[in-house]
Amino acid sequence: MQRRRFGIIKPEIRVLGVDDGIFTPHVESCVPVVGVVFRGGYWLDGVMHTEILVDGFEATEKISTMIKASPHYKQLRIIMLNGITFGGFNVVDIQTLNQLTGLPVIAVTREKPDLPRIRKALKHLPGDEVRWKAILNAGEVFEIETRQKPEKIYLHATGVSLIDAEKIVRLTSTRSNIPEALRVAHLIASGISHL
Amino acid sequence: MQRRRFGIIKPEIRVLGVDDGIFTPHVESCVPVVGVVFRGGYWLDGVMHTEILVDGFEATEKISTMIKASPHYKQLRIIMLNGITFGGFNVVDIQTLNQLTGLPVIAVTREKPDLPRIRKALKHLPGDEVRWKAILNAGEVFEIETRQKPEKIYLHATGVSLIDAEKIVRLTSTRSNIPEALRVAHLIASGISHL
Numbered sequence: 001m002q003r004r005r006f007g008i009i010k011p012e013i014r015v016l017g018v019d020d021g022i023f024t025p026h027v028e029s030c031v032p033v034v035g036v037v038f039r040g041g042y043w044l045d046g047v048m049h050t051e052i053l054v055d056g057f058e059a060t061e062k063i064s065t066m067i068k069a070s071p072h073y074k075q076l077r078i079i080m081l082n083g084i085t086f087g088g089f090n091v092v093d094i095q096t097l098n099q100l101t102g103l104p105v106i107a108v109t110r111e112k113p114d115l116p117r118i119r120k121a122l123k124h125l126p127g128d129e130v131r132w133k134a135i136l137n138a139g140e141v142f143e144i145e146t147r148q149k150p151e152k153i154y155l156h157a158t159g160v161s162l163i164d165a166e167k168i169v170r171l172t173s174t175r176s177n178i179p180e181a182l183r184v185a186h187l188i189a190s191g192i193s194h195l
Numbered sequence: 196m197q198r199r200r201f202g203i204i205k206p207e208i209r210v211l212g213v214d215d216g217i218f219t220p221h222v223e224s225c226v227p228v229v230g231v232v233f234r235g236g237y238w239l240d241g242v243m244h245t246e247i248l249v250d251g252f253e254a255t256e257k258i259s260t261m262i263k264a265s266p267h268y269k270q271l272r273i274i275m276l277n278g279i280t281f282g283g284f285n286v287v288d289i290q291t292l293n294q295l296t297g298l299p300v301i302a303v304t305r306e307k308p309d310l311p312r313i314r315k316a317l318k319h320l321p322g323d324e325v326r327w328k329a330i331l332n333a334g335e336v337f338e339i340e341t342r343q344k345p346e347k348i349y350l351h352a353t354g355v356s357l358i359d360a361e362k363i364v365r366l367t368s369t370r371s372n373i374p375e376a377l378r379v380a381h382l383i384a385s386g387i388s389h390l
Contacts, residue, residue, distance in 0.1 A: 034387070043370055044239070044379050047386025175238055184239050191242025192229070192387055 017181025041174030212376025
């Protein structure tokens with residue numbers, strides 16, 4: 001794990017929020033994945049995109065390639081994902097993503113991940129053990145307080161301490177309970193999806 | 196012309212910014228067009244998209260259809276375009292767009308449109324008279340002051356008084372000299388373009 005230590009976290013820290021678009025479950029097709037660069041929680045600085053296969057295995061590699069090819073790569077301090085499953089069960093291995101990019105990775109969800117339910121769903125897919133291993137690689141899930149108590153959100157983190165991850169999430173959650181980069185990545189990915 | 200009178204302009208006025216993506220000039224292909232809904236100059240509320248032909252004739256109709264199909268349509272108070280030529284010389288007729296949507300339309304540019312140069316360039320394209328007519332339909336171009344004097348920007352407007360158009364442009368230009376919805380529409384449309 002490449003761990004990054006944050007001293008003082010600047011309000012203008014460059015963060016990337018990544019989310020996928022809309023797709024028909026279990027149908028072989030591509031789904032857009034959008035990365036949004038924010039300065040802290042206020043200003044959108046750039047947008048990148050790639051495509052992944054529904055229930056494929058290449059999300060980690062595609063997202064890493066997208067980030068490293070971006071002119072914003074060198075300014076980025078952290079990657080935030082909307083959960084760890086993209087395009088259905090194309091699982092992002094956050095440890096591998098951390099190693100490939102050299103950046104800390106946080107996966108944020110509003111609901112607590114229901115691992116027994118996920119494991120059961122995976123049984124219907126080829127390569128379920130590979131997918132399950134990537135999910136376990138995300139490690140422990142932490143419950144954290146949002147600005148608007150008593151609401152909680154949940155996160156996996158790698159390459160960054162839980163305390164720093166919490167600080168960054170709260171600093172950048174300006175409009176809602178989740179970081180603005182993730183809220184906007186969701187709106188863009190949904191808005192550009194063809195159904 | 197469907198003119199809308201604005202009384203007090205609310206800081207959270209819902210505006211749409213529309214821009215096109217990156218494309219190879221004069222090559223028959225599609226270019227993405229992105230519409231971004233902002234509350235005033237701060238919060239992105241939604242994203243919509245369509246595609247138009249490079250140097251085609253359907254930009255006005257496609258953009259109108261995109262807007263009217265959006266769940267945000269009824270909240271929108273004004274349409275802002277990044278200029279009036281999209282995908283090369285696929286000209287948006289702002290008067291027609293105003294009639295089709297019932298919304299005021301402003302076209303904003305950083306540089307003063309060079310009409311003689313545009314007319315000359317049009318000569319190389321089929322249907323140059325149709326395109327030229329749409330450009331003339333945009334009417335007079337106005338120079339307006341930005342927040343950061345002495346820089347100026349230029350606009351065409353229909354369905355709204357120049358005074359209200361200026362107020363809305365300045366109110367929503369929070370990060371740069373152009374409305375935030377247009378700055379962000381540009382970043383998204385560029386970021387999702389395939390070249």
